[in-house]
Amino acid sequence: MEENEVFDEQTPVEENATEVVEDKIADxxxxxxxxxxxxxxxxxxxxxxxxxxxxxxxxxxxxxxxxxxxxxxxxxxxxxxxxxxxxxxxxxxxxxxxxxxxxxxxxxxxxxxxxxxxxxxxxxxxxxxxxxxxxxNKLEKIKVEANLQIGDKIEVIDGPLEGTIGQVQSVDAENGIATVLVEMFGREAPVDLDYTQMRKIEL
CATH class of the missing domain: 3.30.70.940 (NusG, N-terminal domain)
Incomplete structure (x- = not known):
């Protein structure tokens, strides 16, 4: 195959090939x-x-x-x-x-x-x-309910920052994401985390 080719000419599909009937839905x-x-x-x-x-x-x-x-x-x-x-x-x-x-x-x-x-x-x-x-493989976002508010303390339970304690700075409930202030490499830095990556620390 030539280096600049994206796609070979398509081989004709046999007449008895399985057909897919697409659902008549909006999406x-x-x-x-x-x-x-x-x-x-x-x-x-x-x-x-x-x-x-x-x-x-x-x-x-x-x-x-x-x-x-x-x-x-x-x-x-x-x-x-x-x-x-x-x-x-x-x-x-x-x-x-x-x-x-x-x-x-x-x-x-x-x-x-x-x-x-x-x-x-x-x-x-x-x-x-x-x-x-x-x-x-996190191919689709999982809808998770989390009663998070600004100022809440959380523990990171997934990812490279697992075990880190942080404080919620902002919450995007619609997308299931929170911006959390954590200590990273000797200084505090904000990171965006999915709800699935953290648990709220009950005081």
Missing amino acids: PSKSKDAKWYALHTFSGYENVAKENLETVVTKFGLQNRIFDIIIPMESVVEEKNGKKKLVERKSMPCYIFVKMIYGDDLWHNVTRTRGITGFVGPNGRPLALTEEEVRK
Whole structure:
């Protein structure tokens, strides 16, 4: 494949290929048929694969079949030259996740996109992620009720700051996020945390 190619010419789909009947709903991404799948990429090609698949979605008008493409990231503390800093890195190198309504007619569109080697599943066939896997990889925001107010003390229970005590500075209840003032690298700094990453300390 040429270096600047995004997508090979699509092989015609056999006449008896399975057809997907899309739900007649306002937002097809909310359909029960819309599921998350893992795709394997060439090493170091995660961003290229994501961008090229987005191009394929636009080129072939697949916006009602392929809804979201995510490169899993995580925050980690790195130390360099005696200084620590919080950085973002890929949590699962060589993988991207795609939310889509899969059908055999999309096989070539996805697997022949430059940078993608195939679906993750038995014999390379697509296998949708379970709800637990979706939660574990934080592919969709989980609605969590938390009675947080400005000034509340919290403990971070997930992520690189796990075990840190902080104070709530602001609350975004609609998106389930709070800005918390924590001590980090010897000084206080505000960080945005999901409700799922903290617990309120009852005084």
